[in-house]
Amino acid sequence: MIRDDINKALTEAMKAKNERAVSTLRMVNSTLKNADIEARTTGKPLGDPEVLALLQKMIKQRQESVEMYKKGGRDDLATQEGEEIAIISGYLPKQLSDAEVAAAIDAAIAETGAAGMKDMGKVIGILRGKYAGQMDFGKASGLVKAKLS
Numbered sequence: 001m002i003r004d005d006i007n008k009a010l011t012e013a014m015k016a017k018n019e020r021a022v023s024t025l026r027m028v029n030s031t032l033k034n035a036d037i038e039a040r041t042t043g044k045p046l047g048d049p050e051v052l053a054l055l056q057k058m059i060k061q062r063q064e065s066v067e068m069y070k071k072g073g074r075d076d077l078a079t080q081e082g083e084e085i086a087i088i089s090g091y092l093p094k095q096l097s098d099a100e101v102a103a104a105i106d107a108a109i110a111e112t113g114a115a116g117m118k119d120m121g122k123v124i125g126i127l128r129g130k131y132a133g134q135m136d137f138g139k140a141s142g143l144v145k146a147k148l149s
Contacts, residue, residue, distance in 0.1 A: 001048060001051075002048055002051045002052070002055075002091055003032065003051065005091060006025055006028055006029065006032075006091060007029070009021070009025055009090075010022065010025040010026065010029065013025060020080075020083050020084070020087070021087055024083075024084045024087045024088065025087070027084075028055070028058065028088060028091075031054060031058060032046070032051065032054065035050070035054055049132045049133070052092060052093070052132050052133035053132065053133070055088055055091055055092055055133070056092065056133060058088055059085055059088050059089060059092075062081045062082075062084050062085045062088070063081075063085065065077075065078075065081045066078045066081045066082055066085070069081065092133050092134075093133045093134050094134065095134060095135065095136075096131065096134050096135045101135050101139070101140060101143065102143065104127060104130070104131055104135070105123070105127065105140065105143055105144055105147060106147075108123045108126040108127050108130075108144075109123055109144075109147060109148070111126060112126060114148060115148075116148055116149075117145070117148050117149060119148065120141070120144055120145060120148055123144050123148070124137065124140070124141055124144060127140055127144075
């Protein structure tokens, strides 16, 4: 499980006295624990797909922060956020290339028999099921929309 990998890496980072990795991994664990607490109300435990989604959300938040820090002239904070992105990204599966994303979209459209925009939800649903953590669904939805319109 991803959680085990994160906890092992945290222990190793503590031994190596890698402060950035320690703080980032502790933050990841904290976010996961908060999500666990929230999931108790629904009765569904967090599995690897949900953990991957949380990690992707954390990366996206940091990418937005990097942009804001660069606009504000705070390159030191932008660098810090970039380091956190690199650490968190290490726990995501290999990202698909643009060509692989296009091929996956074509396959999902063929699988669902999608003919128009009304079928976009079905296509995205199949992509999320098969490629969770492997593609940026923000970009993918734009590509799906372009192919279906």
